[in-house]
Amino acid sequence: MFYFLVNPYSRSGATRKRWAKIQSILRKNKIPYKELITKNRQDATKLTRSLMKMHEKDKEPIKLVILGGDGTINEVINGITDFDKVLVGYLPGGSGGDFAKGLKLDDDCVLMEHILCGEERRRIDVGKLTFNSVLSPNSDNVPKSFYFTVSAGMGFDAAVCEAACNSKTKRLLNKVHLGKLTYLAIALKQICNTPKNKLIFEIDDHISFELNNTIFATSMIHSYEGGGFKFCPDADDTDGQLDICAFANMSLSKILGGLPIAFLGLHKKIQGVHLMNCQKLHLQSDIPLWIHTDGEVYAKSSDIKVECLQKKLRLLI
Numbered sequence: 001m002f003y004f005l006v007n008p009y010s011r012s013g014a015t016r017k018r019w020a021k022i023q024s025i026l027r028k029n030k031i032p033y034k035e036l037i038t039k040n041r042q043d044a045t046k047l048t049r050s051l052m053k054m055h056e057k058d059k060e061p062i063k064l065v066i067l068g069g070d071g072t073i074n075e076v077i078n079g080i081t082d083f084d085k086v087l088v089g090y091l092p093g094g095s096g097g098d099f100a101k102g103l104k105l106d107d108d109c110v111l112m113e114h115i116l117c118g119e120e121r122r123r124i125d126v127g128k129l130t131f132n133s134v135l136s137p138n139s140d141n142v143p144k145s146f147y148f149t150v151s152a153g154m155g156f157d158a159a160v161c162e163a164a165c166n167s168k169t170k171r172l173l174n175k176v177h178l179g180k181l182t183y184l185a186i187a188l189k190q191i192c193n194t195p196k197n198k199l200i201f202e203i204d205d206h207i208s209f210e211l212n213n214t215i216f217a218t219s220m221i222h223s224y225e226g227g228g229f230k231f232c233p234d235a236d237d238t239d240g241q242l243d244i245c246a247f248a249n250m251s252l253s254k255i256l257g258g259l260p261i262a263f264l265g266l267h268k269k270i271q272g273v274h275l276m277n278c279q280k281l282h283l284q285s286d287i288p289l290w291i292h293t294d295g296e297v298y299a300k301s302s303d304i305k306v307e308c309l310q311k312k313l314r315l316l317i
Contacts, residue, residue, distance in 0.1 A: 004035050004065045010093040015093040061086055069093055070094050072093070103124075129145060129147075131303075134301055151231075161290075163186045198212050217244065219306040
């Protein structure tokens with residue numbers, strides 16, 4: 001039995017038509033399946049938790065296939081209560097597409113063939129972000145920690161995600177398959193408004209340093225975030241390490257020059273770009289900043305911890 005968790009609203013509803021075509025394939029090949037349809041934010045997390053509970057005594061793993069964007073898969077992994085009991089398939093359906101890009105997923109036919117084999121093909125790392133402080137109108141309702149599969153960021157990149165989530169432009173561009181341009185347009189606007197702050201970095205519980213006038217710091221499992229920014233070109237999703245990218249002590253002109261070439265991963269030699277890797281990262285800011293996990297933004301914080309859980313997620317793809 002396969003469970004297909006579908007976000008019909010991703011890509012401004014285009015995923016709904018795609019799901020209908022996939023259903024035809026499943027029926028034609030007499031593949032047993034059940035559909036789980038999301039309607040609101042956090043539905044994917046709730047549906048996944050219910051599925052885990054329903055099968056908690058089963059010996060066979062749950063085969064859960066996600067059809068949606070980076071936000072949908074983020075919600076799903078935050079509903080998984082036992083990663084060993086789930087085999088995850090993924091059919092990309094969002095506008096950002098960073099998870100799919102990181103895994104080099106681009107052929108539906110091949111993906112479906114792999115998924116329907118029903119066997120584990122690989123395991124990848126999962127990140128975990130923990131809030132040590134939370135600033136939100138509903139701070140009591142914000143979970144203390146979140147898993148992520150792409151990246152978790154503090155500052156500018158999270159501010160871009162927060163703005164994109166509420167962007168009418170994104171919905172319009174999605175309709176003509178240009179949703180990725182939303183992130184670029186918002187990034188150019190936010191770069192002029194995002195405050196520069198002092199960040200204190202503690203690496204793997206013992207190496208500490210400060211970066212002044214920091215625009216953002218992001219911890220990444222894959223190379224891409226924000227709709228294609230290749231901030232960490234050398235990221236490896238199986239090495240048990242977070243790849244960190246921070247922009248600090250940079251003029252506006254240098255930032256504006258660095259961001260576009262980050263799409264190609266060519267920003268590494270620009271003065272003020274800091275790249276490193278670690279298993280654990282503790283970040284503190286002098287003021288609360290927006291925090292995102294896989295582009296999902298729930299709160300601001302001035303104190304977070306991030307860690308990498310090696311080969312935690314079992315994939316059918």
